[in-house]
Amino acid sequence: xxxxxxxxxxxxxxxxxxxxxxxxxxxxxxxxxxxxxxxxxxxxxxxxxxxxxxxxxxxxxxxxxxxxxxxxxxxxxxxxxxxxxxxxxxxxxxxxxxxxxxxxxxxxxxxxxxxxxxxxxxxxxxxxxxxxxxxxxxxxxxxxxxxxxxxxxxxxxxxxxxxxxxxxxxxxxxxxxxxxxxxxxxxxxxxxxxxxxxxxxxxxxxxxxxxxxxxxxxxxxxxxxxxxxxxxxxxxxxxxxxxxxxxxxxxxxxxxxxxxxxxxxxxxxxxxxxxxxxxxxxxxxxxxxxxxxxxxxxxxxxxxxxxxxxxxxxxxxxxxxxxxxxxxxxxxxxxxxxxxxxxxxxxxxxxxxxxxxxxxxxxxxxxxxxxxxxxxxxxxx
Ligand SMILES: Nc1ncnc2c1ncn2[C@@H]1O[C@H](COP(=O)(O)OP(=O)(O)OP(=O)(O)O)[C@@H](O)[C@H]1O
Numbered sequence: 466x467x468x469x470x471x472x473x474x475x476x477x478x479x480x481x482x483x484x485x486x487x488x489x490x491x492x493x494x495x496x497x498x499x500x501x502x503x504x505x506x507x508x509x510x511x512x513x514x515x516x517x518x519x520x521x522x523x524x525x526x527x528x529x530x531x532x533x534x535x536x537x538x539x540x541x542x543x544x545x546x547x548x549x550x551x552x553x554x555x556x557x558x559x560x561x562x563x564x565x566x567x568x569x570x571x572x573x574x575x576x577x578x579x580x581x582x583x584x585x586x587x588x589x590x591x592x593x594x595x596x597x598x599x600x601x602x603x604x605x606x607x608x609x610x611x612x613x614x615x616x617x618x619x620x621x622x623x624x625x626x627x628x629x630x631x632x633x634x635x636x637x638x639x640x641x642x643x644x645x646x647x648x649x650x651x652x653x654x655x656x657x658x659x660x661x662x663x664x665x666x667x668x669x670x671x672x673x674x675x676x677x678x679x680x681x682x683x684x685x686x687x688x689x690x691x692x693x694x695x696x697x698x699x700x701x702x703x704x705x706x707x708x709x710x711x712x713x714x715x716x717x718x719x720x721x722x723x724x725x726x727x728x729x730x731x732x733x734x735x736x737x738x739x740x741x742x743x744x745x746x747x748x749x750x751x752x753x754x755x756x757x758x759x760x761x762x763x764x765x766x767x768x769x770x771x772x773x774x775x776x777x778x779x780x781x782x783x784x785x786x787x788x789x790x791x792x793x794x795x796x797x798x799x800x801x802x803x804x805x806x807x808x809x810x811x812x813x814x815x816x817x818x819x820x821x822x823x824x825x826x827x828x829x830x831x832x833x834x835x836x837x838x839x840x841x842x843x844x845x846x
Contacts, residue, residue, distance in 0.1 A: 466535045471496040471505055474533055478525045481518050482750065491686055492522075494544075503537030505530045512546040512721070519545045571723060572692060574699040575622075577836045579756065580727040582748070584740025586709035589761035590730040591627065592806050593796065594706040595636045595662075597728075597759075597832070598623040599813040600825035601702055602661035604833060613661045622656065622663045622703040624691050629708055631668030638809020643669050646696060653696040660814045665695045688721045702833065710744075725836055726756035728793065733760055733780035745788040756835060757793035758785040759828065765798040794828045796821065 475496070476488040487493060487509065494508040507526060511519065523541050530539045571578055581597070583590040602621040606613035609620075625633035634640060637659050644655045656663040667687060697703065705724075727748045731741035745755055760781025765773045775798060785792040796802070802821065805812040813822045 466498045466533065468496045468498065470533065471498060474529045475526060477529055478522065481521045487522060503535055504540060505533065505536045506540045508542040510544040519543050572697060575697055575703055576701050577725045578703045578705060578722055580705045580707050580724055581730060582707045582727050582744050583709050583730045584744040585737045588730055588732045588737055590709065591632045591636060591706050592802060593730045593759050593761055594623060594704055595633060595811045596813045596825045597829055598662045598704050599660045599811050601829040601833065604826055604829045605701055606661060618698060619658050619661050619663045620699060620701045621661065622697050622700045624703060624705045625666035625668060626688055627706055627708045628667045628687055631666045633664060633666045633706055634668040635809060636806040636811060637664050639664055653694055655696050660811065663697060665691050692722050724753050726754040728756050729758045730761055731758060731781055731784050732762045732776045734777040735780065738780035738784045741784050742787055755788055755790040756832060757791045759793050760795045762798040763795040793831060794824055796824065
Protein backbone atom coordinates (compact mmCIF):
# COMPACT_ATOMS: atom_id res chain seq x y z
CA UNK A 466 0.00 0.00 0.00
CA UNK A 467 1.44 3.35 -1.02
CA UNK A 468 0.31 6.95 -0.75
CA UNK A 469 -0.45 6.76 -4.47
CA UNK A 470 -2.82 3.80 -3.90
CA UNK A 471 -4.65 5.91 -1.35
CA UNK A 472 -4.80 8.88 -3.71
CA UNK A 473 -6.16 6.67 -6.49
CA UNK A 474 -8.88 5.51 -4.12
CA UNK A 475 -9.65 9.10 -3.05
CA UNK A 476 -10.05 10.00 -6.72
CA UNK A 477 -13.20 7.85 -6.61
CA UNK A 478 -14.83 10.28 -4.16
CA UNK A 479 -16.88 12.88 -6.01
CA UNK A 480 -17.44 16.36 -4.59
CA UNK A 481 -21.14 16.29 -3.56
CA UNK A 482 -23.28 17.43 -6.47
CA UNK A 483 -20.39 17.43 -8.97
CA UNK A 484 -18.95 14.99 -11.47
CA UNK A 485 -15.43 15.97 -10.43
CA UNK A 486 -13.49 14.18 -7.68
CA UNK A 487 -11.93 15.66 -4.57
CA UNK A 488 -8.35 14.99 -5.71
CA UNK A 489 -8.61 16.92 -8.96
CA UNK A 490 -10.37 19.73 -7.10
CA UNK A 491 -7.22 20.04 -5.00
CA UNK A 492 -8.89 19.28 -1.65
CA UNK A 493 -6.37 16.60 -0.60
CA UNK A 494 -3.49 18.10 1.38
CA UNK A 495 -1.64 14.91 2.41
CA UNK A 496 -1.97 11.13 2.55
CA UNK A 497 0.03 8.55 4.48
CA UNK A 498 -0.12 4.87 5.37
CA UNK A 499 1.27 3.39 8.59
CA UNK A 500 1.90 -0.24 7.77
CA UNK A 501 2.27 -1.65 11.31
CA UNK A 502 -1.15 -0.45 12.42
CA UNK A 503 -2.84 -0.50 8.98
CA UNK A 504 -3.73 3.18 9.42
CA UNK A 505 -4.60 5.31 6.39
CA UNK A 506 -4.23 9.02 7.24
CA UNK A 507 -5.72 11.65 5.00
CA UNK A 508 -5.78 15.38 5.43
CA UNK A 509 -8.26 17.49 3.43
CA UNK A 510 -9.04 21.20 3.25
CA UNK A 511 -12.12 22.83 1.77
CA UNK A 512 -14.16 25.99 1.81
CA UNK A 513 -17.93 25.71 1.74
CA UNK A 514 -21.11 27.40 2.86
CA UNK A 515 -22.92 24.09 3.25
CA UNK A 516 -22.29 22.27 6.55
CA UNK A 517 -23.45 18.99 4.98
CA UNK A 518 -20.62 18.93 2.43
CA UNK A 519 -17.72 18.20 4.85
CA UNK A 520 -19.74 15.45 6.53
CA UNK A 521 -20.61 13.84 3.20
CA UNK A 522 -17.02 14.00 2.01
CA UNK A 523 -15.65 12.59 5.28
CA UNK A 524 -18.07 9.66 5.23
CA UNK A 525 -17.35 8.89 1.57
CA UNK A 526 -13.57 9.09 2.14
CA UNK A 527 -13.71 6.76 5.16
CA UNK A 528 -15.81 4.29 3.20
CA UNK A 529 -13.42 4.27 0.25
CA UNK A 530 -10.34 3.90 2.48
CA UNK A 531 -11.86 0.92 4.27
CA UNK A 532 -12.24 -0.83 0.91
CA UNK A 533 -8.46 -0.93 0.53
CA UNK A 534 -6.79 -4.19 1.50
CA UNK A 535 -4.64 -3.76 4.59
CA UNK A 536 -6.47 -0.70 5.94
CA UNK A 537 -7.68 -1.39 9.46
CA UNK A 538 -8.01 2.16 10.72
CA UNK A 539 -8.72 5.51 9.06
CA UNK A 540 -7.86 9.00 10.26
CA UNK A 541 -9.49 11.73 8.16
CA UNK A 542 -8.52 15.23 9.16
CA UNK A 543 -10.77 17.84 7.54
CA UNK A 544 -9.94 21.55 7.71
CA UNK A 545 -13.11 23.43 6.82
CA UNK A 546 -13.28 27.15 6.09
CA UNK A 547 -16.88 28.11 6.51
CA UNK A 548 -18.26 30.63 4.05
CA UNK A 549 -21.53 32.46 4.71
CA UNK A 550 -23.97 32.34 1.82
CA UNK A 551 -24.04 35.87 0.33
CA UNK A 552 -27.77 36.23 0.92
CA UNK A 553 -27.12 36.00 4.66
CA UNK A 554 -23.92 38.01 4.58
CA UNK A 555 -25.93 41.04 3.57
CA UNK A 556 -24.78 43.44 0.93
CA UNK A 557 -21.96 43.95 -1.42
CA UNK A 558 -18.37 43.76 -0.33
CA UNK A 559 -17.79 47.47 -0.68
CA UNK A 560 -14.58 49.28 -1.41
CA UNK A 561 -13.43 49.09 2.19
CA UNK A 562 -12.35 45.51 1.65
CA UNK A 563 -15.19 43.79 3.48
CA UNK A 564 -16.21 40.53 1.96
CA UNK A 565 -19.31 38.55 1.18
CA UNK A 566 -17.77 35.34 2.33
CA UNK A 567 -16.46 35.03 5.84
CA UNK A 568 -13.68 32.52 5.04
CA UNK A 569 -12.34 33.40 1.64
CA UNK A 570 -10.94 36.90 1.34
CA UNK A 571 -10.40 39.22 -1.56
CA UNK A 572 -6.83 40.51 -1.50
CA UNK A 573 -6.55 43.86 0.27
CA UNK A 574 -7.27 46.68 -2.15
CA UNK A 575 -9.58 44.66 -4.38
CA UNK A 576 -13.14 45.92 -4.04
CA UNK A 577 -15.24 43.61 -6.23
CA UNK A 578 -14.84 40.37 -8.14
CA UNK A 579 -17.30 39.26 -10.81
CA UNK A 580 -17.15 36.08 -12.93
CA UNK A 581 -18.08 35.99 -16.61
CA UNK A 582 -19.42 32.58 -17.52
CA UNK A 583 -21.14 30.69 -20.29
CA UNK A 584 -22.59 27.23 -20.47
CA UNK A 585 -21.51 26.66 -24.04
CA UNK A 586 -18.15 27.37 -25.68
CA UNK A 587 -17.68 29.91 -28.44
CA UNK A 588 -20.59 32.18 -27.52
CA UNK A 589 -18.27 35.18 -27.13
CA UNK A 590 -17.65 35.10 -23.39
CA UNK A 591 -14.05 36.31 -23.71
CA UNK A 592 -15.07 38.98 -26.21
CA UNK A 593 -17.68 40.24 -23.75
CA UNK A 594 -15.18 40.04 -20.87
CA UNK A 595 -12.48 42.15 -22.60
CA UNK A 596 -14.92 44.76 -23.87
CA UNK A 597 -16.69 44.98 -20.53
CA UNK A 598 -13.34 45.34 -18.74
CA UNK A 599 -12.22 48.13 -21.11
CA UNK A 600 -15.62 49.81 -20.83
CA UNK A 601 -15.51 49.61 -17.01
CA UNK A 602 -12.02 51.17 -17.11
CA UNK A 603 -13.35 54.02 -19.24
CA UNK A 604 -16.37 54.55 -16.98
CA UNK A 605 -14.29 54.52 -13.80
CA UNK A 606 -11.67 56.86 -15.24
CA UNK A 607 -14.40 59.32 -16.22
CA UNK A 608 -16.09 59.05 -12.81
CA UNK A 609 -12.81 59.45 -10.94
CA UNK A 610 -11.55 62.29 -13.13
CA UNK A 611 -8.53 60.34 -14.35
CA UNK A 612 -7.23 59.90 -17.89
CA UNK A 613 -8.12 56.47 -19.23
CA UNK A 614 -5.41 54.05 -20.35
CA UNK A 615 -1.81 55.11 -20.75
CA UNK A 616 0.44 54.48 -17.81
CA UNK A 617 -2.12 55.36 -15.13
CA UNK A 618 -2.34 52.47 -12.74
CA UNK A 619 -5.44 50.60 -13.94
CA UNK A 620 -8.27 50.07 -11.46
CA UNK A 621 -9.88 47.23 -13.42
CA UNK A 622 -8.43 43.73 -13.62
CA UNK A 623 -9.16 40.88 -15.99
CA UNK A 624 -8.25 37.36 -14.96
CA UNK A 625 -8.33 34.73 -17.69
CA UNK A 626 -9.13 31.36 -16.13
CA UNK A 627 -9.80 29.71 -19.45
CA UNK A 628 -6.83 27.42 -19.08
CA UNK A 629 -7.85 25.31 -22.08
CA UNK A 630 -7.88 28.10 -24.62
CA UNK A 631 -6.76 31.38 -23.07
CA UNK A 632 -7.65 34.01 -25.67
CA UNK A 633 -7.56 37.15 -23.50
CA UNK A 634 -3.88 38.04 -24.18
CA UNK A 635 -4.51 38.12 -27.94
CA UNK A 636 -7.74 40.07 -27.55
CA UNK A 637 -6.07 42.61 -25.24
CA UNK A 638 -3.02 42.97 -27.49
CA UNK A 639 -0.63 41.52 -24.91
CA UNK A 640 2.17 39.01 -25.30
CA UNK A 641 5.35 37.96 -23.54
CA UNK A 642 5.79 36.96 -19.94
CA UNK A 643 4.85 38.98 -16.87
CA UNK A 644 7.55 40.17 -14.51
CA UNK A 645 8.05 38.53 -11.14
CA UNK A 646 8.69 40.62 -8.02
CA UNK A 647 10.48 39.07 -5.06
CA UNK A 648 11.74 35.54 -4.58
CA UNK A 649 10.69 32.17 -3.20
CA UNK A 650 7.33 31.81 -1.47
CA UNK A 651 6.77 35.57 -1.39
CA UNK A 652 7.27 36.04 -5.14
CA UNK A 653 4.48 37.95 -6.85
CA UNK A 654 3.57 38.11 -10.53
CA UNK A 655 3.06 41.64 -11.85
CA UNK A 656 0.02 41.58 -14.13
CA UNK A 657 0.48 43.02 -17.59
CA UNK A 658 -1.61 46.07 -18.47
CA UNK A 659 -3.13 47.48 -21.64
CA UNK A 660 -6.15 49.61 -22.53
CA UNK A 661 -6.46 50.65 -18.87
CA UNK A 662 -6.86 47.06 -17.64
CA UNK A 663 -4.49 44.79 -15.67
CA UNK A 664 -4.48 41.31 -17.15
CA UNK A 665 -3.39 37.89 -15.91
CA UNK A 666 -3.78 34.80 -18.05
CA UNK A 667 -2.58 31.23 -18.20
CA UNK A 668 -1.67 32.20 -21.77
CA UNK A 669 1.28 34.19 -20.37
CA UNK A 670 2.60 31.17 -18.53
CA UNK A 671 2.11 28.17 -20.83
CA UNK A 672 2.73 27.83 -24.53
CA UNK A 673 0.39 26.31 -27.07
CA UNK A 674 2.21 22.97 -26.89
CA UNK A 675 1.39 22.39 -23.21
CA UNK A 676 -0.91 19.34 -23.16
CA UNK A 677 -4.49 20.00 -22.16
CA UNK A 678 -4.52 16.90 -19.91
CA UNK A 679 -1.87 18.53 -17.78
CA UNK A 680 -3.88 21.72 -17.53
CA UNK A 681 -7.12 20.09 -16.31
CA UNK A 682 -6.16 19.37 -12.69
CA UNK A 683 -4.48 22.78 -12.50
CA UNK A 684 -7.64 24.85 -12.48
CA UNK A 685 -8.04 25.09 -8.71
CA UNK A 686 -4.37 25.90 -8.15
CA UNK A 687 -4.33 28.36 -11.03
CA UNK A 688 -7.29 30.27 -9.68
CA UNK A 689 -5.78 30.35 -6.20
CA UNK A 690 -2.43 31.56 -7.51
CA UNK A 691 -3.99 34.14 -9.79
CA UNK A 692 -5.66 35.63 -6.73
CA UNK A 693 -2.93 35.21 -4.13
CA UNK A 694 0.31 35.46 -6.07
CA UNK A 695 -0.56 38.22 -8.52
CA UNK A 696 0.11 41.77 -7.40
CA UNK A 697 -3.23 43.26 -8.47
CA UNK A 698 -2.80 46.38 -6.36
CA UNK A 699 -5.81 48.63 -5.85
CA UNK A 700 -8.72 47.48 -8.02
CA UNK A 701 -12.31 48.69 -8.16
CA UNK A 702 -13.31 45.64 -10.16
CA UNK A 703 -11.81 42.29 -11.12
CA UNK A 704 -13.54 40.46 -13.97
CA UNK A 705 -12.86 36.75 -14.18
CA UNK A 706 -13.22 34.95 -17.51
CA UNK A 707 -14.14 31.36 -16.68
CA UNK A 708 -13.67 28.39 -18.95
CA UNK A 709 -16.92 27.41 -20.67
CA UNK A 710 -18.91 24.82 -18.78
CA UNK A 711 -21.38 24.36 -16.04
CA UNK A 712 -19.60 23.07 -13.03
CA UNK A 713 -16.11 22.35 -11.90
CA UNK A 714 -14.28 25.57 -12.64
CA UNK A 715 -17.03 27.64 -11.12
CA UNK A 716 -16.91 25.61 -7.94
CA UNK A 717 -13.13 25.91 -7.77
CA UNK A 718 -13.45 29.63 -8.09
CA UNK A 719 -16.08 29.92 -5.42
CA UNK A 720 -13.83 27.90 -3.13
CA UNK A 721 -11.11 30.45 -3.56
CA UNK A 722 -12.60 33.89 -3.91
CA UNK A 723 -15.73 35.59 -2.57
CA UNK A 724 -17.38 36.59 -5.82
CA UNK A 725 -19.83 39.47 -5.78
CA UNK A 726 -21.65 37.68 -8.55
CA UNK A 727 -21.58 36.24 -12.03
CA UNK A 728 -22.62 37.39 -15.48
CA UNK A 729 -23.80 34.77 -17.96
CA UNK A 730 -23.12 35.16 -21.65
CA UNK A 731 -25.34 33.39 -24.14
CA UNK A 732 -26.25 33.57 -27.80
CA UNK A 733 -29.95 33.83 -28.62
CA UNK A 734 -30.42 30.27 -29.86
CA UNK A 735 -32.16 27.62 -27.80
CA UNK A 736 -29.13 25.27 -27.60
CA UNK A 737 -27.01 27.97 -25.95
CA UNK A 738 -29.69 29.26 -23.60
CA UNK A 739 -30.41 25.79 -22.26
CA UNK A 740 -26.78 25.31 -21.30
CA UNK A 741 -26.53 28.88 -20.00
CA UNK A 742 -29.42 28.13 -17.66
CA UNK A 743 -27.52 25.12 -16.33
CA UNK A 744 -24.57 27.41 -15.67
CA UNK A 745 -26.86 29.86 -13.91
CA UNK A 746 -28.32 27.18 -11.69
CA UNK A 747 -24.79 26.07 -10.89
CA UNK A 748 -23.95 29.50 -9.46
CA UNK A 749 -27.16 29.58 -7.50
CA UNK A 750 -26.27 26.23 -5.98
CA UNK A 751 -23.03 27.68 -4.62
CA UNK A 752 -24.68 30.94 -3.52
CA UNK A 753 -23.13 33.21 -6.10
CA UNK A 754 -25.69 35.81 -7.19
CA UNK A 755 -26.41 36.16 -10.87
CA UNK A 756 -25.94 39.80 -11.79
CA UNK A 757 -27.42 39.40 -15.23
CA UNK A 758 -27.33 37.86 -18.68
CA UNK A 759 -25.59 39.31 -21.74
CA UNK A 760 -26.92 38.14 -25.07
CA UNK A 761 -24.13 38.08 -27.64
CA UNK A 762 -24.36 37.78 -31.44
CA UNK A 763 -27.91 39.02 -31.06
CA UNK A 764 -28.55 40.53 -34.41
CA UNK A 765 -26.65 40.84 -37.63
CA UNK A 766 -27.10 44.20 -39.34
CA UNK A 767 -26.26 44.06 -43.06
CA UNK A 768 -24.93 46.93 -45.20
CA UNK A 769 -28.46 47.94 -46.16
CA UNK A 770 -29.40 48.30 -42.50
CA UNK A 771 -31.57 45.18 -42.42
CA UNK A 772 -31.54 43.13 -39.20
CA UNK A 773 -31.08 39.35 -39.39
CA UNK A 774 -31.59 37.12 -36.37
CA UNK A 775 -28.98 34.58 -37.48
CA UNK A 776 -28.95 32.75 -34.16
CA UNK A 777 -32.65 33.12 -33.40
CA UNK A 778 -33.92 35.74 -31.03
CA UNK A 779 -35.05 36.35 -27.47
CA UNK A 780 -32.84 33.71 -25.84
CA UNK A 781 -31.07 36.15 -23.52
CA UNK A 782 -34.31 37.58 -22.17
CA UNK A 783 -35.78 34.11 -21.66
CA UNK A 784 -32.66 32.89 -19.86
CA UNK A 785 -32.64 35.98 -17.61
CA UNK A 786 -36.30 35.56 -16.79
CA UNK A 787 -36.01 31.88 -16.02
CA UNK A 788 -33.07 32.53 -13.71
CA UNK A 789 -34.79 35.47 -12.02
CA UNK A 790 -32.19 37.97 -13.16
CA UNK A 791 -31.92 40.82 -15.68
CA UNK A 792 -30.84 41.09 -19.30
CA UNK A 793 -27.84 43.44 -19.12
CA UNK A 794 -27.57 44.02 -22.84
CA UNK A 795 -27.67 42.62 -26.36
CA UNK A 796 -24.43 42.75 -28.35
CA UNK A 797 -24.83 42.57 -32.14
CA UNK A 798 -22.94 40.22 -34.43
CA UNK A 799 -20.44 42.51 -36.13
CA UNK A 800 -17.26 41.79 -38.03
CA UNK A 801 -15.69 44.84 -36.33
CA UNK A 802 -16.11 43.07 -32.98
CA UNK A 803 -14.27 39.96 -34.22
CA UNK A 804 -11.58 42.05 -35.94
CA UNK A 805 -11.03 44.10 -32.79
CA UNK A 806 -10.42 40.87 -30.85
CA UNK A 807 -8.09 39.48 -33.50
CA UNK A 808 -5.82 42.53 -33.52
CA UNK A 809 -5.80 43.18 -29.79
CA UNK A 810 -7.90 46.35 -30.03
CA UNK A 811 -11.31 45.59 -28.50
CA UNK A 812 -14.07 47.49 -30.29
CA UNK A 813 -14.69 49.55 -27.14
CA UNK A 814 -11.10 50.83 -27.48
CA UNK A 815 -10.98 51.03 -31.26
CA UNK A 816 -14.27 52.85 -31.73
CA UNK A 817 -14.89 54.45 -28.33
CA UNK A 818 -17.62 56.71 -29.69
CA UNK A 819 -19.44 53.92 -31.55
CA UNK A 820 -22.73 52.30 -30.66
CA UNK A 821 -21.16 49.07 -29.40
CA UNK A 822 -18.77 50.96 -27.09
CA UNK A 823 -21.75 52.86 -25.65
CA UNK A 824 -23.61 49.59 -25.15
CA UNK A 825 -20.70 48.09 -23.22
CA UNK A 826 -20.28 51.28 -21.16
CA UNK A 827 -23.99 51.12 -20.28
CA UNK A 828 -23.49 47.53 -19.15
CA UNK A 829 -20.40 48.55 -17.15
CA UNK A 830 -22.28 51.46 -15.52
CA UNK A 831 -25.13 49.10 -14.56
CA UNK A 832 -22.69 46.55 -13.19
CA UNK A 833 -20.69 49.09 -11.15
CA UNK A 834 -23.85 50.72 -9.79
CA UNK A 835 -25.33 47.32 -8.93
CA UNK A 836 -22.20 46.38 -7.01
CA UNK A 837 -22.57 49.45 -4.79
CA UNK A 838 -26.10 48.56 -3.75
CA UNK A 839 -26.96 46.11 -1.02
CA UNK A 840 -28.09 42.84 -2.52
CA UNK A 841 -31.82 42.74 -3.19
CA UNK A 842 -33.91 40.52 -0.97
CA UNK A 843 -35.36 37.62 -2.89
CA UNK A 844 -32.38 37.37 -5.22
CA UNK A 845 -32.51 33.83 -6.58
CA UNK A 846 -29.02 33.17 -5.26
N1 LIG B 1 -20.62 39.93 -31.24
C1 LIG B 1 -19.71 39.36 -32.02
N2 LIG B 1 -19.63 39.68 -33.34
C2 LIG B 1 -18.71 39.08 -34.14
N3 LIG B 1 -17.83 38.15 -33.73
C3 LIG B 1 -17.87 37.80 -32.43
C4 LIG B 1 -18.79 38.38 -31.51
N4 LIG B 1 -18.57 37.83 -30.29
C5 LIG B 1 -17.57 36.96 -30.44
N5 LIG B 1 -17.14 36.93 -31.72
C6 LIG B 1 -16.08 36.08 -32.29
O1 LIG B 1 -16.44 34.73 -32.02
C7 LIG B 1 -15.29 33.95 -31.69
C8 LIG B 1 -15.49 33.31 -30.31
O2 LIG B 1 -15.53 34.35 -29.36
P1 LIG B 1 -14.89 34.19 -27.93
O3 LIG B 1 -13.51 33.60 -28.03
O4 LIG B 1 -15.06 35.47 -27.22
O5 LIG B 1 -15.87 33.11 -27.35
P2 LIG B 1 -15.79 32.32 -25.97
O6 LIG B 1 -17.18 32.05 -25.57
O7 LIG B 1 -14.92 33.01 -25.01
O8 LIG B 1 -15.07 31.03 -26.49
P3 LIG B 1 -14.48 29.83 -25.60
O9 LIG B 1 -15.65 29.13 -25.07
O10 LIG B 1 -13.70 29.03 -26.60
O11 LIG B 1 -13.62 30.45 -24.55
C9 LIG B 1 -14.12 34.91 -31.75
O12 LIG B 1 -13.51 34.81 -33.01
C10 LIG B 1 -14.76 36.29 -31.58
O13 LIG B 1 -14.01 37.32 -32.21
